[in-house]
Amino acid sequence: MNNLKFSVIFLFGVLVLFSCDNTETKKGRFLLKGNEKLKENDPEAAVEFYTEALLIDPNYKDALYNRGLVYQQLNKLEEAISDFSAILMVNPTDSLALFQRGVGYMDNGEYYKALEDSKNLLSNLPKSWKGHFLSGLILEKMKNYSEALLAFDNSLELQPDNPEVLINKATLHYYLKEFEQSEISLDLAQKLNPSEPNIYNLRAMLSFEAKDYAKALEWIEKSIKLNPKEAFFYNNRGLYLIYLGEHEKGLEDINYSLKQNPKNLYAIRNKGIYYFYKDQKELALSYFEEVYEKDPEIELVKEYIAKCNQK
Incomplete structure (x- = not known):
């Protein structure tokens, strides 16, 4: 089991005007090439093209924003935050950059910085559902569930038909x-x-x-x-497969998930559950203790630690 993710990719395009402004034309072409690479599921190549556009114009908002989104997709959170911050240096009230930087801070564990961005978003756009939604996401991560629920309800008052909320x-x-x-x-x-x-x-x-x-x-x-x-x-499927007795298939899914995100505590926990059912309790316990040290509230961990310690 795992937390849900929320991500929105906004692909900014430009109308490339073939005029005397060659700089605008060049950076616009690189932006569009980056967008095409993203559509082709080649995020690394997309980053290269956005970077080329930014070499021409370091303050090119669309390229900064798109590159920041791709960095988030690649879990390069410091780089993503840097790109959104560059936009906000020029325009501190940019709502798209504020929202995405808030998400970046949240995913990076910098919850109070993320909350500051959500407060600024609410201040700039009090009638927008996004500020309340971002607040809810951050409070959820902080396990302040009652306030997070209130934030989501506030968001739904402004946009009742929003499936993400x-x-x-x-x-x-x-x-x-x-x-x-x-x-x-x-x-x-x-x-x-x-x-x-x-x-x-x-x-x-x-x-x-x-x-x-x-x-x-x-x-x-x-x-x-x-x-x-x-x-x-895949991590979740791995857990269900283990409980259905298909241990090796389950481990394959869990290892795949860990390869994508080695810090996923739920996947580390699930690997411990695999070893428990393979009767390797000492090894299983090492995984459970690692998770417990970082987040003692993750479900099933205490239960399996107790099982491992049973004589």
Whole structure:
């Protein structure tokens, strides 16, 4: 199980005017080439083209913004934050850059800086759902679930038909063990966007809580079909496979997820669960203790530490 992710890729295009302004034409071409590479699922090449555009004009907002988004996609958070900060140096009220930098700070564990960006966003655009949504995401990461839920409700007041907010609200209800409320928010989100993979990931998590492991596997397979690139879906599938007795298949998924993000505590925990069921309890315990040291509240960890220590 894992936290849901929220990411929006805004692809800025430009109308390249073939005029006497050769600088504008050149940087615009590099921007468009970067966008094409991103559509072709080649983010590294996209970064190279955006960088070429920025060599021509270091303050080129569209290239800075797009490169920042790609850096986030590549988990290069310091670089992403730097690009969004460059935009905000020129225009401190830029709402797109404020939102994405806030997400970058949040993903980098700099929660108070992220909250500052969300406050600035709310101050600049008090009628926008995004500021409340960003606040909710950060408070969720900080495990302040009651305030996060209030922030999501404020966001939904401004934009009631937003599936991303509904999914995150459903996730909070899940964390609070309010499973019926979670299902209600998921049902609304699914009506609005039935192709959103995070809906089925959370349905899988709810099925796992109900100990219906076969149904959990069915739901997570749907998530992976909709988005085969999301590493934490594979981690979740690995857990369900282990509980269904398919230990080696489960480990394969967990290792794949860890390769994408070696710091994912849920994947480290799941690897411990694999070794527990392979009767390698000392090795399993080393994984559980690593997770417990960093986040003692992650579910199942205390339970499995106790199991490993049983004589």
